[in-house]
Amino acid sequence: MDIQNLESLISVVDCGSIAGAAKKANISATAVSLRIRKMEKHLGCTLFNRDAHSIKPSEKLLAVIPRIRCIVEHAHQLSNDLNADTLIGELRIGAISTALTGLVPAALEQLSSSAPGLKLTITPGDSKLLYDKLVNQELDAAILVAPPFKTEKSLRMVTLRSEPLCLLAPAAVTQDEAHSMLATGPYIRYAARSWGGLITQRYLDDLSLAPCVTCDLDALEAISLLVSQGQGVSLVPQWPSLLQQSPNAHILTNDPKYCRDIVLAHHAGHHRASAIKLLASVLMT
Known part of the structure; x- marks a missing residue:
């Protein structure tokens, strides 16, 4: 029994259509239909109820689809185990x-x-x-x-x-200006509940800075966009593409205590x- 045929059965059930299953597998709809018909011929029963505009799993298929999922999962695990010490x-x-x-x-x-x-x-x-x-x-x-x-x-x-801690501001700033902006300007906070946000909050606490928080976000790219639109300033780690998105980013400290x-x-x-x-x-x- 071909595992690819079983995968196609599962995919048609999950996607609700042959076209959706074909797109997911990056193959043609004809190929998916052929796999289904091969399985129906092999098992000697109808697996899907078809009409002009839809295809739905039969009661027999619904009854065994959990076992089919297990077979496919075990087959993949077997392949992984056999290739465990290789780069395959x-x-x-x-x-x-x-x-x-x-x-x-x-x-x-x-x-x-x-x-x-x-x-x-x-x-x-x-x-x-x-x-x-x-x-x-x-x-x-x-x-x-x-x-x-x-x-x-x-x-x-x-x-x-x-990643060192940086200040994001609409324009380039000095170190003194950075602390002044944090103390007085609207502040877009890197969510304090996030693991990275805990670090930025530690920096503020250690310097006794209490910015006026306008919103909390655990999405650094979105924070960068809001700052560029003049919505406030923010403290963020210097993630790989930060300087491409925010050329005015100013590194506040390289102290490992405040690095992400x-x-x-x-x-x-x-x-x-x-x-x-x-x-x-x-x-x-």
Whole structure:
């Protein structure tokens, strides 16, 4: 029984149409239809009820679709286990937004030539979400802000970059002007609940600065846009593409206490250790 045929069955059920399943798999609708008919012939029953404008799973298919999902999942896991010590197969990683735009594209380009058989499945999210997914074994590795607490003993953290604290303002400023603007102007706060936001809040607390907060955002690119539109000033880490988006960004301090460390987190002794090691190396180049 061809796993690709089973994948197409699942995809048609999930997408609700052959066209949707074909688009998801990047193949033709004719190819998806052929796979379905092959499965119906092999199993000797009708798997979908068709009319002129729709296709719906039959009761028989709905009854066994959970088992089909398990078969496909186990097949993929078997492939990954067989290729565990190689640079082939799927590697599930998570990445925060600034890593997706600043670190991941160049890494993917390098991996396409150095490990063409390695397929990265990327999950976006904030650091806390990705950390939880990593702990729950839903990810093989995650690019996130260094956790502000003691992590599980099984986890390892590879520091990819350390980002100094910057002031974003509509125009270039000096150090003294920066502190004055923080004390008096409208302040767009990098959400204090986020792991990176905790660092900016620490800086303000240590200098006894209490800006007038107009909004909280855990979206650095959006903060940069609001500042460029004259909506206020903000304290942010110097993420990879910051200076391209905000050329007036002013580094306030390089003190490690106020830097946002970006790490690649993974479990010690992971079965995809070779792939994770290669990923770490290309992310740091």
